[in-house]
Amino acid sequence: MILNRNICLSSSTCIKSQRPVRRIASAPVPPFKVTVLNALQEDEDTTNSQDTGKAIDAAGAGRSWQSPGWLTQLNQLWSGKGNIPVANAQPDDIKDLLGGALFQALYKWMTESGPVYLLPTGPVSSFLVISDPAAAKHVLRSTDNSQRNIYDKGLVAEVSQFLFGDGFAVAGGEHWRSRRRAVGPSLHRSYLEVMIDRVFGPSAVFACQKLDVAATSGTAVNMEAVFSQLTLDIIGKAVFNYDFNSLTTDSPLIQAVYTALKETETRATDLLPYWKIPLLCKFVPRQQKALAAVDLIRQTTSDLIRKCKEMVDEEEMAAAEAASAAGQEYINSSDPSVLRFLIAAREEVDSTQLRDDLLSMLVAGHETTGSALTWTLYLLAMNRDKMARAQEEVDQVLQSRLQPSMAEYGQLRYVMRCVNESMRLYPHPPVLLRRALVADTLPGGYEVARGQDVMISVYNIHHSPAVWENPEEFIPERFGPLDGPVPTEQNTDFRYVPFSGGPRKCVGDQFALMEAVVALTVLLKQYDFELVPNQKVAMTTGATIHTTNGLYMNVKRRQNSFSY
Numbered sequence: 001m002i003l004n005r006n007i008c009l010s011s012s013t014c015i016k017s018q019r020p021v022r023r024i025a026s027a028p029v030p031p032f033k034v035t036v037l038n039a040l041q042e043d044e045d046t047t048n049s050q051d052t053g054k055a056i057d058a059a060g061a062g063r064s065w066q067s068p069g070w071l072t073q074l075n076q077l078w079s080g081k082g083n084i085p086v087a088n089a090q091p092d093d094i095k096d097l098l099g100g101a102l103f104q105a106l107y108k109w110m111t112e113s114g115p116v117y118l119l120p121t122g123p124v125s126s127f128l129v130i131s132d133p134a135a136a137k138h139v140l141r142s143t144d145n146s147q148r149n150i151y152d153k154g155l156v157a158e159v160s161q162f163l164f165g166d167g168f169a170v171a172g173g174e175h176w177r178s179r180r181r182a183v184g185p186s187l188h189r190s191y192l193e194v195m196i197d198r199v200f201g202p203s204a205v206f207a208c209q210k211l212d213v214a215a216t217s218g219t220a221v222n223m224e225a226v227f228s229q230l231t232l233d234i235i236g237k238a239v240f241n242y243d244f245n246s247l248t249t250d251s252p253l254i255q256a257v258y259t260a261l262k263e264t265e266t267r268a269t270d271l272l273p274y275w276k277i278p279l280l281c282k283f284v285p286r287q288q289k290a291l292a293a294v295d296l297i298r299q300t301t302s303d304l305i306r307k308c309k310e311m312v313d314e315e316e317m318a319a320a321e322a323a324s325a326a327g328q329e330y331i332n333s334s335d336p337s338v339l340r341f342l343i344a345a346r347e348e349v350d351s352t353q354l355r356d357d358l359l360s361m362l363v364a365g366h367e368t369t370g371s372a373l374t375w376t377l378y379l380l381a382m383n384r385d386k387m388a389r390a391q392e393e394v395d396q397v398l399q400s401r402l403q404p405s406m407a408e409y410g411q412l413r414y415v416m417r418c419v420n421e422s423m424r425l426y427p428h429p430p431v432l433l434r435r436a437l438v439a440d441t442l443p444g445g446y447e448v449a450r451g452q453d454v455m456i457s458v459y460n461i462h463h464s465p466a467v468w469e470n471p472e473e474f475i476p477e478r479f480g481p482l483d484g485p486v487p488t489e490q491n492t493d494f495r496y497v498p499f500s501g502g503p504r505k506c507v508g509d510q511f512a513l514m515e516a517v518v519a520l521t522v523l524l525k526q527y528d529f530e531l532v533p534n535q536k537v538a539m540t541t542g543a544t545i546h547t548t549n550g551l552y553m554n555v556k557r558r559q560n561s562f563s564y
């Protein structure tokens with residue numbers, strides 16, 4: 001029996017992850033017509049609630065992607081003297097991929113066309129797809145670089161503006177620089193220490209209560225849903241000091257967050273963006289729902305900001321100022337959230353900017369960490385020897401305690417490697433988007449025209465046999481001795497880029513690693529996890545890599561586990 005079906009993914013959007021792609025000639029598909037039809041049909045079932053009334057929905061991402069053969073031919077013709085190969089994207093290749101796992105098609109074309117190729121998206125438009133660490137390094141380092149500004153975030157800003165507004169995750173240029181300078185320091189070391197003790201650990205322990213019910217009754221649990229709820233609860237507390245309590249309750253606000261997230265994901269893979277036409281949006285149920293969701297989220301966030309402003313007095317601001325002047329990290333012990341930090345630090349921006357910045361963090365930090373946890377647990381369940389080693393480390397470090405301290409976090413090196421390796425195999429997001437502001441030449445001599453959209457396929461870099469040995473295998477040990485450094489884009493020369501790199505690198509990377517390692521540690525200490533047999537766990541994507549149908553696990557209490 002299945003306990004929790006919180007993730008509802010329409011089976012029509014699934015792709016068969018390992019199925020070879022057929023290549024049969026067929027009539028070209030008119031791309032715009034298909035897109036609009038899909039958009040208008042995106043309907044009531046997209047945030048369908050089942051069982052518990054709560055739903056997390058990733059269905060539909062990428063549905064409107066089309067690149068029929070005649071587009072390839074036109075691009076091949078017009079790329080003329082260009083020195084970049086054009087991917088041979090056939091309609092039937094694409095038909096199998098309408099579930100949204102576009103990154104898997106990008107991999108196939110890399111094997112055919114090499115590490116840098118053009119992917120046609122229209123008669124004269126295309127994506128430049130990069131699967132080479134040196135070219136990726138060049139582009140990432142030249143994005144919003146004050147010395148050498150060649151790329152911006154292009155399409156990303158367009159698809160998520162409806163939710164992020166002017167938030168710093170999507171802003172560019174000087175505006176982005178000043179907001180990142182203001183918000184970045186809020187995630188300082190003392191803040192992370194407090195988060196481990198008060199938020200990451202306790203939230204994971206709380207999740208165990210839910211798992212305990214399943215362990216007692218012997219029902220299977222959808223761990224993807226559990227991780228999504230856990231990470232929403234954590235990021236809400238960490239950013240706003242707001243408890244979504246999504247592990248145990250449902251609310252219109254939680255639904256609104258999922259609806260808005262899904263819309264961002266869907267837009268990210270909509271290559272023909274009908275949603276840019278305001279009139280059309282009025283008639284599309286999906287858009288009406290998304291805009292209502294954004295209204296609710298913004299209203300709630302604005303209320304939290306107003307209340308926090310009322311709490312912070314001159315005395316607190318002076319204390320924050322004094323700490324900053326002395327080079328110390330300021331933290332309010334009763335409310336250690338990012339919001340409180342920014343208000344105490346006299347963030348002179350208006351509340352709308354603050355709202356957009358904080359929403360950027362909420363969204364950027366939620367599904368990413370949830371998905372990283374989902375796939376790490378999946379990989380451990382598939383590799384019992386690695387699971388045993390991780391649990392051995394957890395037992396040694398925690399002894400009889402439920403959650404690790406900051407000092408103990410540093411000793412959880414094998415668990416950390418498991419998370420690192422999982423993010424190599426399943427990077428979130430699997431592709432990074434950029435646009436060339438001026439003409440450029442990539443390492444290897446590839447010429448990039450001004451205005452060219454670029455897709456860095458992190459998935460391809462992480463899976464390329466030219467970059468990694470046995471790339472498809474889960475080998476947490478591959479990053480060297482456990483007492484060596486945690487892998488980053490710097491120490492792997494951009495062969496490993498789960499948090500991107502260059503100026504726009506993830507601002508929450510340390511937060512995310514800590515959160516994931518702590519949550520996993522707490523869960524592995526209490527339970528043994530086994531995949532429900534005969535379950536097909538396939539991938540689909542939006543902003544992160546999701547499963548197509550959830551990740552169902554049987555959960556058993558371990559010997560000496562704590563009883564709730």
Ligand code: HEM
Nearest residue numbers: 169361364365368369372428498499500504506507508512
């Ligand atoms: C495993 C979890 C996470 C992964 C894999 C991840 C990944 C990424 C990546 C790849 C980028 C860069 C995107 C690009 O270059 O276009 C990014 C940016 C960002 N991330 Fe994360 N992230 C994670 C968790 C978090 C958390 C927990 C937070 C907040 C506490 C966060 C906040 C942000 C923000 C605000 C940006 C935009 C930074 C900017 O543009 O200046 N992320 N993330």
